[in-house]
Every structure is written in C-alpha cells, then in structure tokens.
Amino acid sequence: MPEAQQNRANAFGKASLFSGLSERELGYLLDRVVPRSYSSGEIVFSEGELCAGLYVVESGSIRIFKSSSGGREQVLSIEGPGGSVAELPVFDGGSYPASVIAIQDTVLLFVSRQDIHGLCLAHPEVALKFLRVVGARLRRLVGIIEELSFTTVRHRLGAYLLRLAQKEGKQVAQGVEVMLPANNQEVAAQIGTVRELVSRNLSRLQAEGLLSIDGRSLVIRDIKALESDLSDSG
8 A cells, every 4th residue: 555545544543433344444544544744834714605515534633613703712622643623514504603724734524515425325334433522523523612611711721731640741849741832822711711810810829839830831840730720719
C-alpha cells in the first residue's frame, strides 16, 4: 500500500467511527476519501454552512466551537489525529451546527454524505458506531451545559487545569507543570467566560498558593488541594 494511502488507513483506524472495519470496508473509504490541507488558523467550515460530509483528522488538530453574536467563543472540543467532526449533520441533512478551525497545519480526510450513507447501507454495523460516537459527543455537550449553568468561573478554571495536568502535565519539584495556551482568551473560550475573569481567577489562585505562574508555564503546587477547592467552589 502506498505511504499516503497507509497514512489515511491509519487515521481511519484511530477514528472511533471506523475502527474495526474490515479490509473491504476500509477500502471502500480509501477509494472515496479526499485529503484536504489547512494552514494554522484557517477555517474548515463555519456554523450554518450546509453539510457536505464529515472529516477525520489525519494529522494536526482542529478546534470545534460556537460563536455568539458578540464574538465570544465557546470551545466544544479539540480533536487530534483520529478525531472526527460533523457526524450528526451527515445524517440529518442540515447545516453544520458549529464552526471548525485548524489549530496548526492540519490534514483532514473528507468523506461525502453520499459515501457515508452508502457505507452504512452496505454495512449496517457502521451505523451503530456512528450512534455510539454521536451519543458520546452528546454526553460531552450535556456536561458543558451543566458546567456553564451550575458552576463558577473559578470551578471551571480549576477543572480545566486539572484536565490539562492529567493530559500533559509534567512532574517538577514544585508540583505538576502545564503549559497554558498562548493567551487567556483561549482559556476563556475553553471554559465559557471572558479573558478578564480568567486573569483575575488565576491571580487569586496564585495568591492563595495553589498555583505558581511564570509566563505561560503554570505549576499546580498541590493537585489534591486544587481538587478540594473545586468541591468548595462548585
């Protein structure tokens, strides 16, 4: 198998939607997939555009987000290699419910609505995988709504930092070090608030000794203390 096709096969193998496909089923996709390259910061599609198909991340990463009329963003998900987007509108025939932007130089594998429908008709078990993935995404969105509705900014910020520590934290002498995004506006978009409140709450947590911050490097000095703070601030 040529290298380019092997890379695409690997990406589909990582995707929950298509993992476990037989060689014949995978071949059906590989014969129809269209690779598309995006530069960092380039919009893949915007909320409200008619859905033409779904995308699987081959390399790089994307941010799925909603925008308010005032320009505020709420990040719904960040997807890396094997991640997928636009599963729901592929079937309901509607428009994309959110926007997607490339976070870095990214290659996406596009599969049209017609080809997805054809695959599911030929192999009904693939449709069940779609239901599982859509269900998991729905649960994640319900969790976001719950956080935004019932928790404070301090709680959401602390929970975000703990997730960051679990995913990419590095043990150092003072605690667990994580790297914050390039600016607090990005953090604000992740937790559904504004940049000023992120800055204010980071300063408070640092003053209380839970964190230490040096530029974009942040050290959680005591993970358990921060977890305890979440239970108090929720």
